[in-house]
Amino acid sequence: MSSEGDEDTIVCLPGERLCRIEDNVVLGIGTYEQNGYIYASKSGVVNIEESGENCQVVSVHKPGFHLTIPATGDVVTARVLVTTPKFAKCAIFCVRNVLLESSYRGLLRKEDVRETEKDRVDIYKSFKPGDVILARVINQMEQSFLLTTAETELGVVVAYASDARKTRVPMVPVGWSEMQCPLTTIKEPRKVAKVLPESTINTINAQ
Amino acid sequence: MAYVALSEAEKTFILHGVEEDFRCDGRSRRDYRPMELETALVSNASGSARLRLANTDILVGIKTEIDVPDPLTPEFGKLEFFVDCSANATPEFEGRGGSDLAQELVLALENAYESPLAFDYRTLCLIPGQQCWKLYIDILILECGGNLHDAVSLAAKAALHNTKLPRVTASLLDAGVTDLIISDNPYDCTRLTIDTVPLLVTVCKIGDYCLVDPSAEEEVCSPVSIVVSVSMRNGEAFLSGSHMTGGGAMHRDTMRNCLDLGLSIGEQLNTLLAKMLKQEEERVGPKRPKTVGFLK
Amino acid sequence: MLRVTQTKNTLLDGATIAEDLYTTPKDCEECFDSLELPGKNPTKLCPRSTFVRAGVLTTVRGSAYMEYGNTKVLAIVAPPHELMRASARRMNMGVINCFVNFAAFATGELESVPEREKHLGSMLTKALEPVVCRTEFLNFQLDIRVLILDDDGCLLSTAINCCGVALVECGISTYDLITASSACIYRDNVFLNPSAKEEELLRKHRGGHALAGSDNSSPTAALQEHGLITTASMDTFEQVAQCQQGGYLSPATYVKLLDYTLTINKSLRQIIRRVLTARVKEQHELDVREKAESALEDQRLAEIIERLKQQGLDDFIQTNIKEDPFVKR
């Protein structure tokens, strides 16, 4: 298998000249431009992808470990750490579908919790420490990422009932602003994300 | 360092000025900004100097102490540099804010003064292997308007020139105990020779050109600069230390050009400083010096 | 009259520390005599025997280990994280922090260790700044840690080389590969890749010797140049990333030493290239194999689902249940 792979893989190292920049050749990840040429900025395998009308994206794919930093616009998974009247502090542990090695700090301000009626948002009625949320990165501040959940698909996905029992039971969403504990049937307010249940995704895939 | 925020247009303007050899303040690439020098203005210090290079203001005070020489170099005295970035220069330096910059300057100076050919440490020797002078060169940065390395080294050299070490006579008592008698007559003192003391010259690369004495704005525009320590010996320029700063890289040939520029500027600067020190000496005269300080 | 009475210095009294080798100028002299003198113009411009390996640690992502002769260095690059101090922020640039530590057994003299660690750290930061694409991690800091296991000279250059490999291994974008080497001149002898003994001679003695030849009585006598130069370069664009020099050199000697180190850097680059290419190939193969395995797994699952669809759920369960041998029929 590897012998067959060897023939069409071009290994490159940082600083290696890959090709000339032309109208239909675009820089992908792991590359940079200098004096009209494309150079690699990472070690890895050169990847040329066709995209759209005879446009080629030259990128370098690094095998093994990927370095992922949340970028503006990425959907991230984060755990709420602290809630205050003005903001909630979170730890981002997953970017898109990549699990991070170490978490990054995220900050979710009160104004960015939902799209409408921003002035009536109460952080305490939207998140509790320990919740797992889906959020989008809107900006990078000096010491943390600014997050937003102002979309239907964003918000709390996993939350545990806040009573002091030892067995932590994940709550079930009932509506866009409430979650219910299946054991005690107590409802708690949350900014719930509208997530398609996993079973439906599976059946969709299977069909 | 105090950060100067520049827009792209401003940067381009500076860049074009450098290309035309006509910088924002009207200088050519090889010109220095006007300098003011005053020595002997801190009465508590053995030697002092204040240098103002346009907006960069440096005050240096030298204090002396008697110490034991290093066993490896029994004939050498000691120098110790200390840089303090006063919060007067910028609020960022408050508390320990300036310590990184101070550390960088101390390292550059220590590196430049390391060689005994650059600074003759033997002049600080009292009794070889037993007693030597230790000079504390305390540098205070009061305002920074760019080109700190050059200004600091100029001020340090001027302060060393101004330093008066009291004459010391030793008498050997029995059982190897030495008694040092330090003269308390302020006019009975020795001076240091500073001919070979190095000066730091920062050569800044902006665009494809090299220039000296960058202002704070020009420093922001420069991707890389090389700090050359130039020591004059028998009329020839020698390098007593150099390093690159700024986070950029340069081609070997560019580097050589920068080096050559730095050396020739260092030579001129040395003559200029010698001239200024002589003028200063004449101004002060044999009478009691009258300090102007910051009252000018 | 102010009198300063100094009792006899016990340290200089003779016997107390005389056992310690290398403490007086005479020892330096002897040490110098014991050295193999390479002469004024070195003939072989090549690095020492080098061993580099990327990815030596399993728990940390970007690690590299390098042996340069007897100098052994371990470098670790952690993924960038948020700035610790807001004040450290630079416009449009990430911040690099280098921390150098000596292993407790790395060096004989412990006194100067903290100072040397600090100095090496700041020099290393300066050398690595040009190579890293710092615009890619704005408002972040990149922590690079170096552990020195064995010190036999060329510490800074070996650390730069090792960090260069670790950066690539961690997947941090860099403009080029960075290589570094050092050379020194002492009493008219050019030492390439100086050993710890040679470096120490230079540093401690501080060219005390140089003065002997240049007494004021004979100003025409040749000057004893001395000095150490460490150069880091990036060869794709023939850029010098850092060139740090100490001592006392004439410009001509400086350029001569610079060119020596640049030549050595070129050959070091070949070694590092080989190692990194092998590393990429190795990891690529692993990736390919992993992909093939997961494809196989997917295929198996697809087959099961296919069967499930054809047979219906009950049937499927029936066919998959093994008969319980302990149940009586």
Add this chain to the structure above:
Amino acid sequence: MAGNFELLSEQGLRLDGRRPHELRHIKCKLGVFEQPDGSAYMEQGNTKVLAAVYGPHQAKGMKAETNDVIINCQYSQATFATAERKNRPRGDRKSLEFKMYLEQALSAAIKSELYPRSQIDIYVEVLQADGANYAVALNVATLALIDAGICLNEFIVACTASLSKNSIPLTDISHTEEVSGGPMLTVAALPTAEKIAFLEMSERFHIDHLETVIETAMAGCREIRDILEAAVREHLLHIGSAADWARVG
């Protein structure tokens, strides 16, 4: 030099030849530097102090929570300022104490209601210390604040005073007098309003003498105020001469 050193000679002159009520020679200048919003330099005898003022600007960090003006001072002393070399320019107990006292005294003078939620930084750098360091630092800080155009209720000036063996009060204590013993009193005052903003005392006085010593210090304050005022006037005329103010003066 122990405490039983006489501060006044038989002729009624002090160690440096001054009369008991005489101040040391004061020289000062406003606007020494370009970068700060306000700066000043002052020599009082051999005590030389520089001050720079930045602000008012937006308060930084957690301090921004309050509604009042934040006055942030830093007192540092050059390592070569004293006869004995100091290792640290700031951060020791003495300079932290002075920093606090400066903040206390200056907040009495600054019209704080004009600068809500703002911060004013005052950095004082002692280049040469020869007694009455705090007093000179405060005086020069006042000048720097004026140069920065920050509204003050009035000049805040400080002066030191001491008492000689035969109960004659002395104004403006020099370093030699400080170390030769005797009580020392530092008063920071708003002279026109005759208010004392800060008072510090070392060693003991007889309570009967306290009033006369304070009065001496206050007299010193008034005298210094006049000198500072003249300096400010002169500076303003100098600055304003470009705008043809000089004729108005």
